[in-house]
Amino acid sequence: MVTREDVINIARLSKLYIAEEDLDEMTKAMADIVKFADTINNASEDGVEFDNINNLSNAFREDEVVPSYDRDEILSNANDTDEGHFLVRKRV
Amino acid sequence: MQYEMVAGFETHVELATNTKIFCSCTTQFGADSNTHCCPICIGLPGVLPKLNRQAVRYAIMAGLATNCHIANISKMDRKNYCYPDLPKAYQISQYDKPLCENGYIQLSNGRKIRLNRIHIEEDAGKLIHKRGDTYVDYNRGGVPLIEIVSEPDIRSVEEAKEYVEKLQQIMRYIGVSDCRMQEGSMRCDVNVSVRPVGSTELGTRTEIKNMNSITFIGRAMEYEFARQVDLIESGGEVEQQTLRYNDAENTTSPMRGKEDANDYRYFRDPDLVTISVTDEEIEELKAKIPELPFEKVERYVNELGLSEKDAANIAKYRNIAEFFEAASEGVKNPKSVSNFIIGQIFRRLETEEDKENFDIKTTPEQLCELVKLIEAGKIKNNLAKSTLEKMLDTGKPVTEFVSESDMAGLDENALAELCKKAVESNPKAVEDFKKGKQKAVKSLVGFVMKESRGKADAAAAEKIIIEIIGG
Numbered sequence: 001m002v003t004r005e006d007v008i009n010i011a012r013l014s015k016l017y018i019a020e021e022d023l024d025e026m027t028k029a030m031a032d033i034v035k036f037a038d039t040i041n042n043a044s045e046d047g048v049e050f051d052n053i054n055n056l057s058n059a060f061r062e063d064e065v066v067p068s069y070d071r072d073e074i075l076s077n078a079n080d081t082d083e084g085h086f087l088v089r090k091r092v
Numbered sequence: 093m094q095y096e097m098v099a100g101f102e103t104h105v106e107l108a109t110n111t112k113i114f115c116s117c118t119t120q121f122g123a124d125s126n127t128h129c130c131p132i133c134i135g136l137p138g139v140l141p142k143l144n145r146q147a148v149r150y151a152i153m154a155g156l157a158t159n160c161h162i163a164n165i166s167k168m169d170r171k172n173y174c175y176p177d178l179p180k181a182y183q184i185s186q187y188d189k190p191l192c193e194n195g196y197i198q199l200s201n202g203r204k205i206r207l208n209r210i211h212i213e214e215d216a217g218k219l220i221h222k223r224g225d226t227y228v229d230y231n232r233g234g235v236p237l238i239e240i241v242s243e244p245d246i247r248s249v250e251e252a253k254e255y256v257e258k259l260q261q262i263m264r265y266i267g268v269s270d271c272r273m274q275e276g277s278m279r280c281d282v283n284v285s286v287r288p289v290g291s292t293e294l295g296t297r298t299e300i301k302n303m304n305s306i307t308f309i310g311r312a313m314e315y316e317f318a319r320q321v322d323l324i325e326s327g328g329e330v331e332q333q334t335l336r337y338n339d340a341e342n343t344t345s346p347m348r349g350k351e352d353a354n355d356y357r358y359f360r361d362p363d364l365v366t367i368s369v370t371d372e373e374i375e376e377l378k379a380k381i382p383e384l385p386f387e388k389v390e391r392y393v394n395e396l397g398l399s400e401k402d403a404a405n406i407a408k409y410r411n412i413a414e415f416f417e418a419a420s421e422g423v424k425n426p427k428s429v430s431n432f433i434i435g436q437i438f439r440r441l442e443t444e445e446d447k448e449n450f451d452i453k454t455t456p457e458q459l460c461e462l463v464k465l466i467e468a469g470k471i472k473n474n475l476a477k478s479t480l481e482k483m484l485d486t487g488k489p490v491t492e493f494v495s496e497s498d499m500a501g502l503d504e505n506a507l508a509e510l511c512k513k514a515v516e517s518n519p520k521a522v523e524d525f526k527k528g529k530q531k532a533v534k535s536l537v538g539f540v541m542k543e544s545r546g547k548a549d550a551a552a553a554e555k556i557i558i559e560i561i562g563g
Contacts, residue, residue, distance in 0.1 A: 061143060064116060086176075
């Protein structure tokens with residue numbers, strides 16, 4: 001069961017604003033999504049190694065340094081920067 | 093009513109890898125902001141994180157050194173929360189399949205502090221709040237961490253301090269982290285609750301976040317214990333919350349409402365495949381773990397005859413322990429080696445970091461040579477002490493400062509002659525001694541030592557001087 005309160009809470013955690021009048025529709029949509037995802041519970045678990053469905057393991061990287069990106073490039077997508085930092089407006 | 097403290101620790105330790113956990117940017121500390129970054133560690137969409145093999149190895153070693161069970165199968169999960177220090181809005185961590193589980197750290201009072209788990213995760217970026225804005229530096233973002241989670245088994249501030257120190261020592265010994273608390277490479281969250289003595293139930297806990305000094309941990313826990321006891325005694329209730337410790341005022345204050353595990357909406361990170369560790373690999377890593385500090389203390393006390401205190405002082409730092417062991421090679425009484433280290437060499441190492449680095453000019457072989465000369469009766473203790481100072485200043489061996497003739501020592505006649513001279517040249521000291529001032533004899537002995545350039549046997553000289561004055 002997905003309640004209106006669940007939707008409000010999830011929106012809060014994701015810093016999303018949902019208008020009061022959209023809440024009922026959102027709750028119903030969310031319930032449908034969860035119901036769809038629940039289908040997976042019908043699958044047989046026999047012989048399946050917990051959730052490793054693709055049977056891949058250990059794609060490791062060796063611990064060798066590769067030069068990082070230029071700072072200007074790193075900051076180039078930011079809305080705002082100052083003194084070599086990403087700038088975020090103070091959160092209320 | 094009497095209350096007891098119940099505390100548990102979540103300790104974050106930065107691993108000493110060269111590169112970050114999911115990308116090849118360097119983990120070096122102290123660079124200009126955002127210069128150790130790439131699309132992976134600033135969380136751009138469409139990138140593929142790839143796990144650093146060394147981070148996994150270090151984490152397993154940390155687990156082995158703390159008596160954990162190592163999981164053969166483990167995985168990475170996403171922990172979702174929105175905060176600017178986390179550019180992806182999730183942290184890659186481990187939820188229900190951590191790498192290490194069920195370990196413990198044994199304290200000197202014999203109590204075992206159980207470890208629930210050790211898992212690997214990525215560090216967050218650094219936020220600087222100024223001028224009403226937040227400045228974000230992602231150099232630290234993606235640095236590999238282990239989080240060591242203890243059970244609430246700690247019962248006092250003393251136990252807490254020892255627990256943190258032990259963890260720090262072990263992690264340094266096995267080389268997985270430098271554990272510099274002031275640089276943030278080791279940070280503790282402390283859960284504190286109180287309960288009436290004798291009760292077995294757990295009280296409501298508060299969590300003090302991000303402590304980076306053992307002294308502050310102690311103070312914060314004391315403050316929080318007293319605050320909770322006062323609250324309960326005055327009929328109130330402890331509220332579960334996350335606190336910040338304010339070291340200037342020595343108080344704690346609430347930070348934010350603690351999110352439940354549910355709120356983090358953990359799920360498996362689909363970009364990262366299963367971590368599978370074979371028993372052979374675990375054995376291989378086990379072989380890399382050196383003798384640990386508490387094991388060394390035991391051996392130093394039982395086999396080398398050191399006191400518990402001296403043994404602990406030496407074993408605390410791996411470099412010093414190794415120096416001590418090398419310098420004790422073939423020595424009859426290793427205690428004299430430890431006396432030189434603790435008495436004279438430590439005086440030159442002011443900070444913990446100095447001791448950690450143990451950067452001295454004298455080699456263990458040189459100290460060993462000096463101690464062997466004492467044991468062979470060729471150098472008296474006083475001469476050895478002043479010689480060691482010169483050796484430490486220059487890095488030169490004992491033979492540079494003490495000649496063959498010095499080593500031969502003074503014959504009895506020469507010593508008696510010098511003692512006589514001491515008495516004749518220092519009438520004031522002699523008089524003082526006669527008046528009952530025992531200490532005055534020391535200045536006479538000092539005279540003999542000086543005249544003989546340290547060759548004389550101080551104890552023998554004292555005996556002769558007293559005989560002369562008395563006679």
